[in-house]
Amino acid sequence: MSHLDVSGKKLMLNEEGFLIDPNQWDRQVAEVLAKAAEGIDKLTPEHWAVIEFIRNYYLETNLAPMVRSICKTTGLPLRRIYELFPAGPAKGACKIAGLPKPDGCV
């Protein structure tokens, strides 16, 4: 376990850099996680479209969305999602959106 300090707030992260308490998430936290997980300095509107959809989907269903839904909602082609988040939808996008690590081979 490790932590990150974001403007006075102490964020607890698990050994893979996922936020332990998803409620600690806000946009500023996302920027910091993006830097840590993906080395992204500045999140673009395309990044945000993906992150916000994942975040809202998670708040409603307690699940990470299928990559199919991410493409459908944001209008971004699949290959673009992989370019935006080289660590992948789980270890990149979902992590930055403050979700816990999904189960399975990811």
Added chain:
Amino acid sequence: MASDKDPKDPYLERIRQLKPGQLESALASFKRLLDHKTVANLQSCVNCGLCADSCHYFLVTGETEAIPAYKLKLVTSVFRKLLSLLGGLARGSEGDGALDSQMVEKWIDSLYGRCTLCGRCTLNCTMGINITRLIRIARTTLASIDLVPPGLQSTVTTAVEKGNNMGIPREEWLDTLQWLSEELQMEVGDHKAHLPVDKPGTKLLYTVNPREPKFFPLSLLATAKIFYAASESWTVSSDYYDVTNYGLYSGDDGAAGLLSSRLRESMVELGAKTLILGECGHGYNSNRWEAPEWLVAEDKFQVKSIIQIIFDYIRQGHIKLDPSRIQKRVTLHDPCNLVRLGGIIEEQRFILRNAVTDFVEMSPNREKNYCCGGGGGQLSMTRYAKRRLETGRIKADQIRKTGAKIVVTPCHNCIDQLSELNREYDLKVEIKTVSEVVADALVIEKKEK
């Protein structure tokens, strides 16, 4: 990023507060798992130490706790103590192998936390001891008192409760299949091309790793394209299509048997001829080789890997490949569960020699290959993630030495670990499944309408 000691780790708390009744029940489970082969194995180690260098954990860390013989000893000492309690005359039976909470903690740290059940030590043991199986027996013992590490346990639980290990709802699986059908139609220029669901009486029933529909559908699209080119009679099930079986890793035989039996249910329901296991090493090993031990009924059909099917397509001329399309150097990672433990060794090499121009082997390879570090449930056990990445260095070095730009592996579990190693060790390679490479080289002939 600062590091903290977790003040209260609920899992560790559970271990430290184990009640005597739970420990007795664990010991009783352990005893039930001891058949004559296991007992012989537990008494055969001659302390030669030759297994040490076969384990990627030991090679990287040099820690005693990583030596296979040490792991074996943890199990053996409990066995000897048990035997002395039963009045047997085991060598050194006096021992300190009480199964108390300290021993449980050691078991967990070494047998879950420092082992991928890769089988490499077994291959190298002077005495032919099946160390890997004994480690799994210890995991089964721990599973019997609900002490499987959290991420691994939740992956098993999700699979048991939701029908697949990522908890994908049925409608979303169907929606993704529909989407992939549209993509396939565009790629092959045939509006009849599609991914068939619940089609009765097909030759093949195909199974996938849930991470394909969930996050990485291009591999499934690639396989569908190969089936299309070969005019195959195939289908997937709308219910039970998950090829993975984390019960193999957690040690929970009950869950493992249930998961394997569901694929059989799909087979019977749809009346398919052959069960095809998608590119998943442990899915192959568990559903092909281990399942008969877990299941009650005997299979009345064949169980094969998709790799064997693609191999046959090429050999029998059912698909045509143009290797000149892939000029970059390609190497192959052998998934432990498919190769060393599964026996599918040459097929993937034959496929690659036909699909790419410059194929080179890693060294060592085939059944002697090193584990990528992601097996044994390690991908799901976040608490050991640092060790997983650290011990993956052996694989990273192997890859770098080949000078390859593309690493192919017929296992989604390995793919995920290799992708992390790619970033961690800055390998600058692409990582692909066998289907993806074959689909790239595929020459699609116009179908007669």
